[in-house]
Amino acid sequence: xxxxxxxxxxxLRAQVPSGARxxxxxxxxxGAIVEVRRGHKLVLKADxxxxxxxxxxxxxxxxxxxxxxxxxxxSDVAAMGGTPRFALTxxxxxxxxxxxxxxxxxxxxxxxxxxxxxxxxxxDTAVVAGKTVLDVMVAGEVKRGxxxxxxxxxxxDQIYVSGRLGLSALGLRLLESGRRPSPQDAGAIRAHxxxxxxxxxxxxxxxxxxxxxxxxxxxxxxxDLAHLCESSGVGARVRxxxxxxxxxxxxxxxxxxxxxxxxxxxxxxxxxxxxGKTGQVPVRxxxxxxxxxxxxxxxxxxxxxxxxxTATPLGPGGYDHFSK
Amino acid sequence: xxxxxxxxxxxLRAQVPSGARxxxxxxxxxGAIVEVRRGHKLVLKADxxxxxxxxxxxxxxxxxxxxxxxxxxxSDVAAMGGTPRFALTxxxxxxxxxxxxxxxxxxxxxxxxxxxxxxxxxxDTAVVAGKTVLDVMVAGEVKRGxxxxxxxxxxxDQIYVSGRLGLSALGLRLLESGRRPSPQDAGAIRAHxxxxxxxxxxxxxxxxxxxxxxxxxxxxxxxDLAHLCESSGVGARVRxxxxxxxxxxxxxxxxxxxxxxxxxxxxxxxxxxxxGKTGQVPVRxxxxxxxxxxxxxxxxxxxxxxxxxTATPLGPGGYDHFSK
Numbered sequence: 001x002x003x004x005x006x007x008x009x010x011x012l013r014a015q016v017p018s019g020a021r022x023x024x025x026x027x028x029x030x031g032a033i034v035e036v037r038r039g040h041k042l043v044l045k046a047d048x049x050x051x052x053x054x055x056x057x058x059x060x061x062x063x064x065x066x067x068x069x070x071x072x073x074x075s076d077v078a079a080m081g082g083t084p085r086f087a088l089t090x091x092x093x094x095x096x097x098x099x100x101x102x103x104x105x106x107x108x109x110x111x112x113x114x115x116x117x118x119x120x121x122x123x124d125t126a127v128v129a130g131k132t133v134l135d136v137m138v139a140g141e142v143k144r145g146x147x148x149x150x151x152x153x154x155x156x157d158q159i160y161v162s163g164r165l166g167l168s169a170l171g172l173r174l175l176e177s178g179r180r181p182s183p184q185d186a187g188a189i190r191a192h193x194x195x196x197x198x199x200x201x202x203x204x205x206x207x208x209x210x211x212x213x214x215x216x217x218x219x220x221x222x223x224d225l226a227h228l229c230e231s232s233g234v235g236a237r238v239r240x241x242x243x244x245x246x247x248x249x250x251x252x253x254x255x256x257x258x259x260x261x262x263x264x265x266x267x268x269x270x271x272x273x274x275x276g277k278t279g280q281v282p283v284r285x286x287x288x289x290x291x292x293x294x295x296x297x298x299x300x301x302x303x304x305x306x307x308x309x310t311a312t313p314l315g316p317g318g319y320d321h322f323s324k
Numbered sequence: 325x326x327x328x329x330x331x332x333x334x335x336l337r338a339q340v341p342s343g344a345r346x347x348x349x350x351x352x353x354x355g356a357i358v359e360v361r362r363g364h365k366l367v368l369k370a371d372x373x374x375x376x377x378x379x380x381x382x383x384x385x386x387x388x389x390x391x392x393x394x395x396x397x398x399s400d401v402a403a404m405g406g407t408p409r410f411a412l413t414x415x416x417x418x419x420x421x422x423x424x425x426x427x428x429x430x431x432x433x434x435x436x437x438x439x440x441x442x443x444x445x446x447x448d449t450a451v452v453a454g455k456t457v458l459d460v461m462v463a464g465e466v467k468r469g470x471x472x473x474x475x476x477x478x479x480x481d482q483i484y485v486s487g488r489l490g491l492s493a494l495g496l497r498l499l500e501s502g503r504r505p506s507p508q509d510a511g512a513i514r515a516h517x518x519x520x521x522x523x524x525x526x527x528x529x530x531x532x533x534x535x536x537x538x539x540x541x542x543x544x545x546x547x548d549l550a551h552l553c554e555s556s557g558v559g560a561r562v563r564x565x566x567x568x569x570x571x572x573x574x575x576x577x578x579x580x581x582x583x584x585x586x587x588x589x590x591x592x593x594x595x596x597x598x599x600g601k602t603g604q605v606p607v608r609x610x611x612x613x614x615x616x617x618x619x620x621x622x623x624x625x626x627x628x629x630x631x632x633x634t635a636t637p638l639g640p641g642g643y644d645h646f647s648k
Binding site for chain 1 (some may be wrong): 348352358359369454455464466475
């Protein structure tokens with residue numbers, strides 16, 4: 001399958017269901033031709049997954065690499081209140097990668113695509129001497145006027161997050177420790193290797209017109225809340241005791257709050273709700289808990305309020321690709 | 325500008341005109357929101373440009389790297405008969421690249437984008453230890469039912485190419501030789517460093533319903549003609565003396581035919597025209613010469629007919645990323 005590009009493209013085409021809704025020309029022509037529904041706008045996003053930055057061959061199975069690469073872009077579409085429809089995958093694959101590794105990578109990506117009814121319509125492929133780089137672009141659709149921006153938060157709006165934060169970072173730490181995972185580690189490890197994009201929640205918040213602003217938590221709560229506040233021209237105050245950190249069924253996770261604040265790669269949603277609508281926010285959306293963690297303020301900057309009442313500035317502590 | 329990701333994104337956003345037609349949300353949110361015109365379908369394509377594979381820092385200026393990276397995707401949209409509208413750029417930039425290099429890369433990309441009224445709506449960025457990888461995704465539009473596939477060629481159709489072939493490969497050879505370019509080298513060097521996507525020609529062929537099949541010549545005539553024939557389930561016969569090779573105003577280019585057949589990166593268009601419509605194919609489209617080079621045959625395989633009448637099989641000689 002890796003022998004020639006033509007063979008690879010034929011193999012890849014066979015992996016993708018044909019005749020999907022909206023798909024006119026898929027893999028194998030100069031470009032794909034697709035159609036979104038009338039009255040819908042397009043959401044476009046690309047996200048890279050780089051060996052040594054976003055994944056390592058020691059910690060991440062190829063199936064997880066493929067899953068996570070697509071999950072990143074799906075999560076961005078979720079954060080616009082959109083529905084992902086089509087994906088393009090560009091893969092600069094390391095010369096040392098085996099056919100089995102490549103097959104598993106696509107298996108991981110295509111399993112997630114299937115789950116979200118996303119069709120892989122093309123991309124580009126090359127073999128490189130260096131490390132593997134994947135770039136996944138997703139085109140989604142969002143009903144006209146229903147998109148959710150980062151910039152809509154207003155003073156007084158309440159701040160919510162979905163799920164639990166820091167779980168992915170904890171999972172990574174457990175995987176990197178090299179010790180045999182215990183059954184109670186499974187949740188964190190799964191959260192890291194197979195994160196679930198929150199597309200259904202994003203659409204729900206959009207359709208119910210509940211959220212004034214929405215962003216996904218890819219770089220850590222502290223960083224992404226700072227992004228949301230900056231885009232909206234506001235500040236925020238969050239309460240440490242309200243932040244849903246990683247929790248084991250038993251015992252205490254060291255640095256739980258730090259993981260929750262700065263961990264990153266959770267792909268949960270962070271959203272703000274105007275005060276008049278907070279009563280409509282459910283405690284759970286399907287199986288996913290929604291937690292109120294603080295409030296939008298007029299004054300810039302994000303403050304973290306500790307249980308003893310002291311407030312300290314919360315700086316962005318997530319990953320910045322330019323400063324490392 | 326490279327200090328932090330936020331600074332970089334702010335800088336990039338300032339480079340892109342806002343308020344463009346169809347653009348609702350550009351760089352800076354989780355994803356871009358765009359709109360294509362009613363009755364149009366979407367063309368989606370991604371193309372990578374990899375340091376050491378598609379460009380080198382010795383031969384290619386950053387401005388050329390940016391231009392070529394976008395040109396590859398625009399050419400694919402041209403080859404579907406579409407109009408490029410929006411671009412996403414993912415950039416895994418080498419740690420050794422300077423700010424000036426990055427600025428010039430975007431300058432080259434954005435100048436070409438402006439020329440084609442393409443709006444850069446987002447992407448992803450990371451700094452890597454290894455070589456630079458760019459991935460450019462373009463979303464274009466094509467009028468419903470007007471897309472041009474690779475698969476429509478039928479026996480008896482005449483085969484045409486735009487422009488001159490092998491010019492880019494010749495330009496690369498001149499640049500790699502390290503010798504001071506003479507004024508007569510300028511055309512080939514320009515063809516290599518700043519190829520022009522043939523979007524207007526692609527649209528013309530689509531609107532006039534002239535072409536039965538269309539592909540762009542990115543991997544070389546021999547390879548891309550083989551792709552077109554394979555997709556269409558046909559063969560072809562091309563005449564060596566009709567293939568427009570690289571020509572200097574003066575003198576003879578060594579291996580001119582080889583360059584024209586296998587050179588690659590010309591980004592000219594290769595198309596087939598049913599016999600009843602060949603009379604409508606102009607000798608030139610705007611300033612671009614169109615040359616008839618052969619005919620589609622029922623029997624599989626591509627044959628090259630030499631001036632002495634001998635026919636030899638023409639195998640794909642272009643670049644295959646998996647076999648090098």
